[in-house]
Structures are given as structure tokens and as C-alpha cells.
Amino acid sequence: MRKKFLHGLSKLTALLSVFVLVGMSFTARVAAADEPYDTYNYDDREDLTYTPSAYEPIRSIAGNGLKYKGESIGNFVTPQDICYSDDGNLYLADTGNNRIVVLNNGMTEVVNIIDSFDNNGVKDSFKSPYGVCISEKGQLYVADSQNHRIVVLEKDGTLVRIVENPVSQSLDAGYVFVPLKVTVDYADRIYCIAQNMFEGIMVFETNGEFSGFFGTIDVKITLWEKFWKRIATKEERSKQQLYIPTEFTGIDVDADGFIYATNIDSAGVQAVRRLNPRGEDVIKKGENKNVGGDLWVNGQSQYAGASQITDVVYRNKGIYTLLDRKRGRIFTYDHEGNLLYIFGGLGTQLGTFNTPVAIEASGDTLVVLDAYRAELTVFNATQYGSLINDAIALRYDGDETLAVEKWREVLRLDENNELANTGIGKAYLTAGDNKNAMKYLKLGMDAEYYSIAFRRYRNQVLADNLSYILTGAAVIIIAVVVFVRVRNKKHGKGGEKA
Secondary structure (H helix, E strand, C coil), X not given: CHHHHHHHHHHHHHHHXXXXXXXXXXXXXXXXXXXXXXXXXXXXXXXXXXXXXXXXXXXXXXXXXXXXXXXXXXXXCCCCEEEECCCCCEEEEEHHHCEEEEECCCCCCEEEEECEEEECXXXXXXXXXXXXXXXXXXXXXXXXXXXXXXXXXXCCCCEEEEEECXXXXXXXXXXXXCEEEEEECCCCCXXXXXXXXXXXXXXXXXXXXEEEEECCCXXXXXXXXXXXXXXXXXXXXXXXXXXXXXXXXXXXXXCCCCEEEEECCCXXXXXXXXXXXXXXXXXXXXXXXXXXXXXXXXXXXXXXXXXXXXXXXXXXXXXEEEEECCCCCEEEECCCCCEEEEXXXXXXXXXXXXXXXXXXXXCCEEEEEECCCCEEEEEEECHHHHHHHHHHHHHHCCCHHHHHHHHXXXXXXCCCCHHHHHHHHHHHHHHCCHHHHHHHHHHCCCXXXXXXXXXXXXXXXXXXXXXXXXXXXXXXXXXXXXXHHHHHHHHHHHHHHC
């Protein structure tokens, strides 16, 4: 009877455990039920897990809802890029209308429209301005694509200089310069993504002189592909894929001058690079060694194929966000390459997109530009998203104690958040509390830091008990010596009697 009772109790316990796990998953889905898309992340086994929503869509902004000098500015037409300035204004490249539209901080009013400028006494205008950015000096850089130049203006539209017709032996004869995206570092060096330029990002010095290429992505060819390429006929080779470097798609720069550049990665592993001043990629890839959007392992994914990352925005404290044009996803990472949260999607509801092309950030607000719909979508961080952002920022600054408080709040909202457990574990590790560090790092499934905590804890235990261990060893050695001498003495006496 007792065995039956225990057996039944164990089955009931197992069943309740299943209900709890399902319930937690259901709670996470309910928390994001108001959003028109899934909000999720990946666990240590690279399985998709649903999470509370980190960001929520607030509103969309179309051109026909805005006025300038009392009149509607009309619809945007295939806009391609956006950029925030230090004063909070948002600059939008209204490509099809050949103009730059400047919105105020709340994006409720049009501050200025720049569609022409004085060029040595002659009225000049844009032709398909594709990319836009603001330098630290507050100057406006426009990738004036079909005029084959980069135009530099003051914020009021006064011409500073024009960069055009790059000349170099490394450029093909008859090369036509078509700039698409542009950014500027603290030294006013210009980094430009140009159409059909596979050698890398084009770099222009402060005076506008072309100085070379930056951060070229080499395509790796397998031995099998090399073999078939060697034995193939001329006709077969002409039909094979050209093994040329990959084009970049989006670009941004941080305060230290590191360039963040995105590209389409068919392997779904690395779609963003952090390039140092020498053009070397120094990005960190986190536990799963992946900064490519949705995980796509061994050619398989929870979704159909790898993400297609089209833009990047560096935010602050090492946090950066990627925009996926294939599924409309928004992915955010920290400076260690950990995936923080995912949201967004394709569709017709607020918060979804048709053709997302650019992303910008201002504090905890994210703005996404949709070229097809010709509108902006504004997202604000939820409590869950703000807590994660704050915790990452505090850890980045070395303030582990306050970071732990934020991570505990994250766990209150999402008790399965591995990153929060890892964050608490790392804080304990920094503080020297290796035992608690092991506990939370195990919950966070962080094998690398768990090993460090375990090693330190083992050494600590040995150090704390070294005197006892040595005393015990000495006692054992003395006891053995005494025992051997006594035994030998007894055996010696016995021999004399015999």
C-alpha cells in the first residue's frame, strides 16, 4: 500500500512539474499577447524560448500627417535612411522626393526641409539622397546617390564641401561612385558603403580625399568547391557562383571610433562586425558564437533560413541593435555578444513592417523606417526591456551591485532568463562570493564562467582548510611512523624469545 502511495505521489509531482513549465511558457506568451509578433530569445541549447515583451510599438508616423510652415509635406516616397542629431532632431532621407526632412525630438513637427543648397552661387539639389548622418560637429552628411557624391552641409543647409569622383589606382577604370550609406567618426573621416563596391567600406579623409578600403569581408571557399572549380569546364565555371567579397548593408560608429557594419550572411552566423581603426573585426560573439540574428545551426532554423540584416545602430554602453529585413525582426546585443531580446515582425499591424530599411535609437526609444510603407514606427522600452538595458549599462560601467538589483527584477518578470542569472553570477564572482556565483552561473548555463567560479571556490576551500589538512597529514604521518616502530619493536622482541 505504501509503495502504491509513493508511486502515485511521484507521478503527481511529475505531472505538476509539467504544468508549471507549461504555465511559465504560457505566462510569457500572455505577457506579449498585446504585440502583433512573437517576443523570444534562445536558451543555451539554442532552442527558442518565449519572453515578456522588451519593447512595444507606440505609433507610426507618415509624411502626410506632418506639416511644415502650415502646409502638409505630403507622403514620403521610398525613404531609405534616418539619423538622430545631438539636439534630438531626426533627419530622414526622403529619397523619392529628393529631400532631407528634419523632425523635432517628438517627431510631431517638421523643423526643416532641405531639398536644395547654394553651391558657389548656383542653386544645387539632391537626386535620390539615400543615406544620411550627423557628425559630432553637428554637420549633415548626405549620400547623394544619383549625383554620385557625398554632400556635407551645416544643419541650416549651408554647403561645407562636396566629396565626389574618388580617384585611386585601386578603383577600376570608369568606376561610377554611387554612395548608399555614410557615417563619420570623431576625426571627421567619412566611411561610405557604395553600390557594387565589394572591396570594402570606402574611406575618405577629412579633406574629402579617398584613402582606401576598410574591413573587407572575404568569402571562404570550401575544398570541395575549389576541387570542382578546378575540374569544371569553362562554360560550367561561367555558370558557377562568383566568389567575391560580401557587400555591406548598414553602418554606424561609436564614440571611440569603432565602426559597426552589417552584411548579409547566408550562413546566419555573423551579420555584423565591429571594426577597429585598422579595419580588424574585434566583435565578441557571446556563448553561442553567433551575431547573425535568428539562430540557424547546421542549415536549420526555427524559421525559414538565415536573417538578412540590413542596418545597425550603436546605442550606448556597448549595446547595439540589428534590423532584419527578411522577417522584420529587431535583435539587440550587449558588448559581449549576448543576445538580449528579440521583437518585431512582418505584417500590417502597428509594430510590424513590410520593407524595413533603417533603425535609429534615442535613449530607450527605437525608431524603424519602412521604405515601402514610407513611414516611421516608434517603439518604447517596457519595464522588462528597460531593466535589461539598465543592468547591462551598470555592468558595462563596473557597478555590479546595482546591476544585481536590476537582474533580480528581470527574474521576477522572467524567471527563466539565463542572462539575468549569469549577470548575478558574474557579480558574485567579481565580489569573491564564488559559492553563490556557481549557483547562479549554473542556472544561467554559463559553462565558461562556472568553471572559473568552481576553480576559485575549490582553491578557496583548500586555502581555508590548508592548516587543518596539513595538521591532519602530519598526524597521520606521525601515527604511521609510531605504528611501524612499535610493530618492528614487537617483532624484534619476538625473535629474541625464539
